[in-house]
Amino acid sequence: METQHDARPVRRRRGPELDDTLLEAAWEQLQRDGYAAFTIDAVARAVGTSRAVIYRRWPNRAALVLATVRAHTGTVIGHVPDTGRLEGDVRALLQGFAERIQQIGIDVAIGLFSELEEIPEEATDVVPAAFQQVIDQARSRGEVGDAPIPDAVLAMPGMLIRYSMIAERSAPSDQALDHIAHQLFLPLVHYHASL
Template sequence: MAEKMPPAQRRRGTALEDVLLEAAWTELQRTGYAEFTIDAVARAARTSRAVLYRRWPHRAALVLAALRAHVTPVAEDVPDTGSLGGDVIAVLSTLAGRADVGGLDVLVGLLSELDEVPESLTTTVPDVLRQVLARAAARGEIGRGDIPATVLELPVFLLRYDMVVNRRTPSGERLTEIVDDLFLPLVQRYASA
């Protein structure tokens, strides 16, 4: 006689969200961003699309949540190499390395599809760079002048440009160029004012 299986337990809260994000991550790795669908994630998680849409209003939001569940936020591990240039290059290297984790097509697709980039994406890196700059000022590498937001955003905009427009992950040489030739001269100009 066949053994009866216990009835499936209804998943809720964090347990459900973990299953959904894991299914999304697996599907993303399998198909890439262009072929990623809410339907496929719902099938993999053995749930309905409505369950997913209650948490994430569109696929870009779900992909972003899946990435966040699998990648340590840069703000949680701010590099301290002992020099301003080294710290900024390390931050950019961490961000560029995310293309290796999620896939460049995932990052390009995500950035191109988000109608509104969540505030956390636009403020996190400048906040991290403010920490890096404060440490550099404490070490005496730079003055304590006010650095405009545009200068703080510049390295990330250039990184995104390389990844979205040029469709390549910037090399270490390119990151050094962004920092040494563009970012640091602007920081020195404003920090010493």
């Protein structure tokens, strides 16, 4: 005969375990339904929690999507390529960004970029910070001078990737990445670093 003690209590997920569960549910919804149909309500239902629980962690849909993408693709900060040459580092970094776009899907990437004003400011600094890191590596190897690179130059590759992606509805091609690296970004870096 079953007693009341035989019934297992429902264990509530908390902290990092709940965060991981929410991010996994969000990823599944993004991959299944796309960015336009992505909702906080659907994630809450999938996990069996309330919207308030999600909003305590992420202030809006774009912030949740960004956290979901980072959980599945990682971040380049602290992990930029080091090929031994500035040209190789820049090209590898651009390729890494293009591969992340392919991994998350063009629909999700464009949707997220369309709501940049909803994303924490530090998230928009990731691309310029990554390019600053590869320039710092090049400086330590003696490839470029010590003059500062303007913020607009550091931000430019990310803006061009977004433009290419929105215009073409696909991740940037190898040709587009070569153009950004060799005809635009690197000449400006060499110009400013030598001033």
